[in-house]
Amino acid sequence: MKWGRSLIYLAVLAAVAGYYYYFEVVRHAEKEKAEKEARRIFGLQPDQITALELTAKDKPTVRLKRENGEWKITEPLGSDVEKSAVDSLVATLAGLSWEVEVARESQDFKPFGLIEPVALKVGFTAGEQGLDLLVGDKNPVGGGYYARRGDGKGVFLVEASSWSLLNKGLDELRRRALFTFEPEEVLGLGVEWAGGGSIQVQKEDGAAVWRAPERADLKIKESKVRNVIEQVQWLRAQTFVEDGLENLKAHGLMPPQVTLRLRLGGDRTAELKLAAKTGEADRQIKAVGSELPSVVQVDAGILQDLPRDLSGLEDRSIIGSRGKDAREVKWTLGDAAGHVAQRESNQWELRLGSGGAKILKEPWQVSSLLWDLQQAEFQRKVEPAPQKPPKPHGRVELLNNGGSLAVLTWEAVPAGEPVPVEGPAARTVWVEAGGQTEAFEVSAETVGRAEESLGRILAEQKE
Numbered sequence: 310m311k312w313g314r315s316l317i318y319l320a321v322l323a324a325v326a327g328y329y330y331y332f333e334v335v336r337h338a339e340k341e342k343a344e345k346e347a348r349r350i351f352g353l354q355p356d357q358i359t360a361l362e363l364t365a366k367d368k369p370t371v372r373l374k375r376e377n378g379e380w381k382i383t384e385p386l387g388s389d390v391e392k393s394a395v396d397s398l399v400a401t402l403a404g405l406s407w408e409v410e411v412a413r414e415s416q417d418f419k420p421f422g423l424i425e426p427v428a429l430k431v432g433f434t435a436g437e438q439g440l441d442l443l444v445g446d447k448n449p450v451g452g453g454y455y456a457r458r459g460d461g462k463g464v465f466l467v468e469a470s471s472w473s474l475l476n477k478g479l480d481e482l483r484r485r486a487l488f489t490f491e492p493e494e495v496l497g498l499g500v501e502w503a504g505g506g507s508i509q510v511q512k513e514d515g516a517a518v519w520r521a522p523e524r525a526d527l528k529i530k531e532s533k534v535r536n537v538i539e540q541v542q543w544l545r546a547q548t549f550v551e552d553g554l555e556n557l558k559a560h561g562l563m564p565p566q567v568t569l570r571l572r573l574g575g576d577r578t579a580e581l582k583l584a585a586k587t588g589e590a591d592r593q594i595k596a597v598g599s600e601l602p603s604v605v606q607v608d609a610g611i612l613q614d615l616p617r618d619l620s621g622l623e624d625r626s627i628i629g630s631r632g633k634d635a636r637e638v639k640w641t642l643g644d645a646a647g648h649v650a651q652r653e654s655n656q657w658e659l660r661l662g663s664g665g666a667k668i669l670k671e672p673w674q675v676s677s678l679l680w681d682l683q684q685a686e687f688q689r690k691v692e693p694a695p696q697k698p699p700k701p702h703g704r705v706e707l708l709n710n711g712g713s714l715a716v717l718t719w720e721a722v723p724a725g726e727p728v729p730v731e732g733p734a735a736r737t738v739w740v741e742a743g744g745q746t747e748a749f750e751v752s753a754e755t756v757g758r759a760e761e762s763l764g765r766i767l768a769e770q771k772e
Contacts, residue, residue: 348406348407348408349404349405349406350405350406350407350442350456350458350465350467351402351403351405351435351440351442351458353402353403353404353435354403355396355399355400355403355404357403357435357436358375358399358402358403358433358434358435359374359375359434359435359436360372360373360374360375360433360434361373361374361398361399361402361431361432361433362430362431362432362433363429363430363431363432363475363477363478364426364429364430364432365428365429365430365476365478366426366427366428366429368478368479369385369478369479370384370385371384371385371477371478371479371482372384373390373395373482380392380395380399382479382482382483385479386479386552388483388484389483389484390482390483390484391481391482391483391484391485391486394477394481394482395482397474398474398475398477398482401471401474401475402431402433402442402475405442405467405471406467407456407465407466407467408453408465408466408467408468409453409465409466410463410464410465411455411464411465411466412463412464413462413463414462414463415457415462415463415464416462418445418457418464421445421446421455421457421464422445422446422455423443423445423455423456423457423464425443427443427444427445428444428445428446428454428476429443429444429472429475429476430442430443430444430459431444431475432459440458440459440460441458441459441460442456442457442458442459442475443456443457443458443459444456444467444472444475444476445457447469448466451466452468452469453466453467453468453469454466454467454469454471454472480548480549483549484601485545485546485547486543486544486545486546486601487541487544487545487546487581487596487598487600487601487605487607488541488542488544488579488581488598488600488601489600490542490571490573490577490579491542492535492538492539492542494573494574494577495512495538495571495572495573496511496512496572496573496574497509497510497511497512497570497571497572498510498511498519498534498537498538498569498570498571498572499569499570499571499572500537500567500568500569500615500616500617501567501568501569501570502566502567502617503564503565503566503567503585506617506618508521508616508617508618508619508621508622509521509522509523510529510534510619510622511572517531518531519531519534519622521619521622524619527619527623528623528624529619529622529623529624530622530623530624530625530626533616533621533622533623533624534622536614537614537615537616537622538571540611540614540615541569541571541579541581541611544581544596544598544607544608544611545607545608546596546601546603546605546606546607547593547605547606547607547608548593548605548606549603549604549605549606550595550603550604550605550606551603551604552602552603552604553602553603554597554602554604556604557582557597557604560584560595560604561584561585561587561595562582562583562584562595562596562597562604565582565583565584566583566584566585566594566612567581567582567583567612567615568580568581568582568583569581569582569583569615578599579598579599579600580598580599581596581597581598581599582596582597582598583595583596583607583611583612584596586609586612591609592608592609592610593606593607593608593609594606594607594609594611594612595607625686625687625688626683626684626685626686627682627685627686627687627717627738627740627749627751628682628683628685628707628714628715628717628740628742629683630683631683631707631714631715631742632679632680632682632683632707633679633683634707634709634714635679635707635708635709635714636650636651636708636709636710637649637650637651637707637708637709637711638675638678638679638705638706638707638708639705639706639708640703640704640705640706640763641701641703641704642702642703642704642760642763642764642767643702643703643721645767647659647763647766647767647770648660649669649675649766650666651675652668655672655676656668656669656672657669657672657675659766659769659770661770669766669769670769671765671769674762674765674766674769675762675766677762678705678759678762678763678766679707681755681758681759681762682705682707682717682759685751685755686751687738687749687750687751688735688749688750688751688752689735689749689750690747690748690749690750691737691748691749691750692748694739694746694747694748695737695748697718697739697746697748698718698720698739701718701719701720701739702719702720702721703717703718703719703721703756703759703760703763704716704717704718705717705718705759705763713741714742715740715741715742716740716741716742717738717739717740718738718739718741719736719737719738719739719756720736720737722736722753734752734753734754735750735751735752735753736750736751736752736753736755736756737749737750737751738750738751738756
């Protein structure tokens with residue numbers, strides 16, 4: 310009897326829950342969706358819009374057309390577009406909704422600034438239909454703007470954020486990327502500086518190895534070359550100075566301060582010309598790229614990223630990829646010593662005395678040490694190499710499967726050693742690898758970071 314009542318109660322509860330879910334959740338969601346759809350001004354999908362015309366009071370009219378799925382600017386000049394800006398504009402226009410209905414049928418649009426010429430008029434084509442959106446004054450007591458359809462009498466408010474996405478001029482919609490190549494396509498790099506200084510490097514066939522034809526003995530660091538290439542690849546016009554290339558001399562681009570040439574696959578090339586800074590505080594410089602025939606302003610910081618000679622691309626690593634290959638690290642620092650070994654990709658264990666071991670709580674400390682050593686570069690190679698200290702202050706050995714990859718040793722900083730007035734402080738580091746021992750001057754900061762990492766690991770070892 311009690312089981313029968315329980316089943317009845319459960320059935321009633323399930324019915325009440327189902328009723329609540331349907332009417333309070335499903336129907337409420339459907340109602341919200343219907344209300345949202347009713348507020349949509351045009352109710353389109355972005356891919357339905359095939360042409361645009363933007364006319365603002367303070368900007369020239371811009372016309373765009375979509376052909377084969379790609380947008381192009383047709384007036385006031387022919388140009389590719391800044392895809393993200395145009396896609397955002399089209400999506401905003403297609404899905405635009407009003408926030409407040411001010412008047413369903415207004416007889417006078419003047420009080421709202423909706424008599425042409427309005428603040429912004431967006432004409433567009435969707436299928437065979439031509440439509441207009443007119444945006445007028447800003448609501449004095451809110452953050453929205455008055456707007457109306459060109460074929461309607463209703464007045465409504467749209468969000469200020471929608472206004473900012475729609476109110477775009479030529480320079481905001483046109484392509485800003487100076488180049489379209491991918492770093493992997495680059496086979497050769499040349500840099501020429503006004504007044505002297507030039508670089509030529511090229512990639513060996515079928516390998517990611519770069520060589521300087523004039524210095525075949527010099528080891529070029531691939532990451533440094535790639536950094537230069539990526540700086541050029543990501544270069545963007547911050548402002549457009551002048552369309553056309555007739556007045557390059559007036560803009561300091563004939564001759565330029567720097568000329569950079571890239572040899573690409575498929576017998577293609579790319580060229581960048583940069584003007585000098587006119588003042589030390591300048592944050593922008595003038596530039597012109599071979600793919601964008603306009604004089605533009607770009608970030609002046611690129612001048613610091615371009616090497617002046619081959620030393621700026623030289624591989625000065627003291628251990629190179631050996632830091633990446635290490636699976637064990639043994640070290641001494643002062644009177645302390647330690648040994649860690651990798652168990653998994655992101656797990657290291659401390660090897661303790663008598664065969665004991667414990668998992669490192671913070672394995673990033675080892676990863677940080679190896680990364681710093683892998684990235685460490687010498688300031689100067691010391692030749693002939695001085696005698697290695699018999700009892701160094703610091704010693705780090707990198708191993709893989711029991712085999713030694715490299716051993717780094719260094720002395721302690723002598724008490725009272727003066728800090729150099731010019732240039733960074735340097736420490737001598739001896740590196741044993743491949744059966745050879747070499748000595749390098751390395752920045753004191755690099756050695757200091759290694760000691761800090763070892764100190765943190767030792768602190769956990771003592772716990």
